[in-house]
Amino acid sequence: MQNTTAPAASRSEAVKKYKKTSQFGETMKRMSRNKAAVLGLIILVLLVLMSVFADFIYDYDTVVVKQNMAERLQWPSAAHPLGTDEFGRDLLARIVHGSRTSLLLSFAAVAVSLATGGFLGAIAGYYGKWLDNLIMRLMDIILAMPMTLFAMVIVAALGPSTINLVIALSISQIPTFARVVRGAVLTVKDSEYIEAARAIGQKDLSIIASHVLPNCMAPIIVQTTLRIAATITSTASLSFLGLGVTPPTPEWGGLLSSGRTFIRDSSYLTLFPGIAIMITILSLNLLGDGLRDALDPRLR
Helix, strand or coil, X not given: CCCCHHHHHHHHHHHHHHHHHHXXXXXXXXXXXXXXXXXXXXXXXXXXXXXXXXXXXXXXHHHHCCCCHHHCCCCCCCCCCCCECCCCCEHHHHHHHHHHHHHHHHHHHHHHHHHHHHHHHHHHXXXXXXXXXXXXXXXXXXXXXXXXXXXXXXXHHHCCCHHHHHHHHHHHHHHHHHHHHHHHHHHHCCCHHHHHHHHCCCCHHHHHHHHHHHHHHHHHHHHHHHHHHHHHHHHHHHHHCCCCCCCCCCCHHHHHHHHHHHCCCCCHHHHHHHHHHHHHHHHHHHHHHHHHHHHCHHHC
């Protein structure tokens, strides 16, 4: 008599393994077909690596912030590939270290706003009724003011510093994540697996954390990448206006602000930081569009 138990068990394990890995694998496979998204991912990875290893590329104390007036306002050359600024500091070195400041501030601000806005949106969408109305009306009040202008008001009130800049950018983006998460929660909270979790007596917060939010990750991931790009723009705008990172710490918006005085004779001082901002935002937008298409169930 032929034994079918072992093949059946192996098939069952293969099916479980396939189900466990197929979602991530299918998403990456679909995104790999989008050449623009792959390009955006590669550029973003290179930028992150550049910011992480900035100290190994250029020494901060001797190259980035140390002044050398004998070499001030030199155009790009072999010694200084992107030229020098008004204090004789290498512009490429300041852009490399500025990537660390810009990316770190943006990631930190988006992480805080995602955690806060995601929690509020999940609570509002799951419980509904008066709590939903209260939370979302509060979000509408914050959302009524433009992001950059709202951040300017907060920084002006608290004073220009890195911590205050993160606080300002975080608060101004909380409504965006709250609305996205709330909308995603509303689509899954009445599903059968949620009802089953309630039936076995699982706590509401446990249901939200283990069942609701994991099934809402697609729009959250896409929105996160797009908000990072918007936050980089806002960070640069506030630094350009003197409300962001204080000198001599390099930051792309601050480099633009200091270079505008010499834009007539030394246009490279604003050109290269502007290109760095443009490339970073473009890579994030390309990646966000690719993730949106890859995670869209209608395109599977």
